[in-house]
Amino acid sequence: MTDYSMAGRMAFVTDHMSILGAIADRFRRERPFDGMTVATRIHVEPKTGVLLEALAAGGARLVAMGNKATTDDATAQYLIDRGIVVLGARDDDDSTIQNHMRELVASRPDLLLDNGAEIIELLVAANQTVRGATEETTSGAITLRGPLAGRVPFPVLVINDSPLKAIxxxxxxxxxxxxxxxxxxxxxxxxxxxxxxxxxxxxxxxxxxxxxxxxxxxxxxxxxxxxxxxxxxxxxxxxxxxxxxxxxxxxxxxxxxxxxxxxxxxxxxxxxxxxxxxxxxxxxxxxxxxxxxxxxxxxxxxxxxxxxxxxxxxxxxxxxxxxxxxVAGSRGNSIEIMDLGFSLQALCLERLALDPGSCLNGDQPVPADIDDWVAAAMVTELS
CATH class of the missing domain: 3.40.50.720 (NAD(P)-binding Rossmann-like Domain)
Incomplete structure (x- = not known):
């Protein structure tokens, strides 16, 4: 895929993520992540690219990597060309993925967006902490409430616990x-x-x-x-x-x-x-x-x-x-669906950046006011 076609694809996706777009506009004005490194471990594809650009608009220095076989290499290059550090490629083997996970931890992030709780596990094992983290998945929530229960010394907002993400x-x-x-x-x-x-x-x-x-x-x-x-x-x-x-x-x-x-x-x-x-x-x-x-x-x-x-x-x-x-050519969940999910992520990371003391250490649900705001925004969008 050429850079031109990737830019067009990103523009199309961005046009259909209006809730996250409004959040990005506010982030650009308010800069909630100034001076912070945000590490993300989530599928690198165009919809994720819109989220990363929103966080960058808010002042974040970003270090990103995907999960196994879910990195779209054209999206990764698009983001790299725009100053975002992206680790890894679609065909990385398990050893390479493990090395990139360690690189992510070594970036000493202030905030973490995790997808499967694997980076959180590495942070706990290294006695390393962050201001706060989000966890995207059911699998990650199972780990947080099983092997990591009572061991995580920072707040983790579990996006998967949001009724919006569930439904x-x-x-x-x-x-x-x-x-x-x-x-x-x-x-x-x-x-x-x-x-x-x-x-x-x-x-x-x-x-x-x-x-x-x-x-x-x-x-x-x-x-x-x-x-x-x-x-x-x-x-x-x-x-x-x-x-x-x-x-x-x-x-x-x-x-x-x-x-x-x-x-x-x-x-x-x-x-x-x-x-x-x-x-x-x-x-x-x-x-x-x-x-x-x-x-x-x-x-x-x-x-x-x-x-x-x-x-x-x-x-x-x-x-x-x-x-x-x-699967080659698959594009994951619909754009509008991830507009909602990634809006939850962006607002939860903002909450952890600006007011980490409002959250307890360990896993907990998305704050109700964030759920309510995103739900109302999506009702308006769908109407």
Whole structure:
């Protein structure tokens, strides 16, 4: 992609992120981040670029990196050309990613935007603190409330806890983009195909809803009895993966937990079953064991076929990485959806920059006044 076409793409995205644009205009006047380094670990793509430019307008020195296989290299170069430090590229291997994470920590940030709590983990391990941080994901929230519980010596505003992110971004944004990406990556018809959705959190709700809208026969796998009841009341069949493994045509994991789809399940699947992961980390499908026991072969730019010794063959999209961003040409959640999500991020980082004492150490939800302001702004925009 040429710089000219990237500039045009960025202009198009910016034009459709009007809430964040208004925040950026105010940041440009008020400069809330003057003298501060803001480190970000989140997918580097055009919508993120608009957020980074908004933070830069507020005076921030930025050091950014993406997550595994989610960096759009053209966007990264666009940002570098405009003075933003961007670490890494789309095809970085695990070792290179770990090195860049350490570089991010070594930049001694004042504020952190994390996506999976991996940088927060490194800061805690190094006894290094920041003024405050935000965490984007369900997976990161699980880490903050599990291994890192009581150990984080600075405030972390969990964007994922916002009802706005849950309802608008996770349910509708992820739901729409995951189904669209699976259809475009495979070119398969979903009508009357059995779509097995693992997890009925907000992302799972959206995937199930948009899958049904695409004509799929949706079955939900959810061990939590309350969420399982909700799925049932919403009109979905609720079952177990042990039961559905031989029956499903397409499997999508959206749980935030590792090892949800095991090789035992995979070897029981029907020929040519398709697997995709919508979770943040690439371990919800047990790809490590799969690579050890099955023979891979490419079936397209983003589809790998695995053949077991038993003769079972399955197709995995994007090697189990986050499907709506790791597939070549995918663009993630809709622009307007991320206008809301990144507006929450920008305002939470501003709160931590100007008034960190208003927040407790450790994980906590987005302040209610920020939720209310962004919700009202989006209602106005949609109207």
């Amino acid at each position: 608008v971004e996770n349910k509708h944004g992820v739901g729409q983009s995951v189904i669209e990406t699976i259809r475009s990556a495979t070119n398969l018809l979903l009508h009357r195909r059995r779509l097995v959705v693992l997890g009925y959190g907000w992302c799972g709700r959206g995937i199930a809803q948009y899958g049904r809208a695409a004509g799929a026969d949706v079955v939900v796998v959810e061990p939590d009895p309350i969420k399982a009841l909700e799925a049932s009341i919403d009109g979905f069949q609720v079952s177990t993966l042990d039961t559905q493994a031989p029956l499903g045509h397409v499997f999508v994991s959206a749980t935030g937990h590792p090892g949800v789809i095991t090789v035992v399940h995979m070897e029981q699947m029907r020929p040519n079953a398709v697997l995709a992961n919508a979770g943040h980390f690439d371990n919800e499908i047990d790809m490590t064991t799969l690579r050890d026991v099955a023979e891979p072969s490419e079936r397209g730019a983003d589809i790998t076929r695995y053949r077991f010794a038993s003769g079972t063959v399955i197709d995995v999209i994007a090697e189990g990485r986050m499907v709506n961003l790791a």
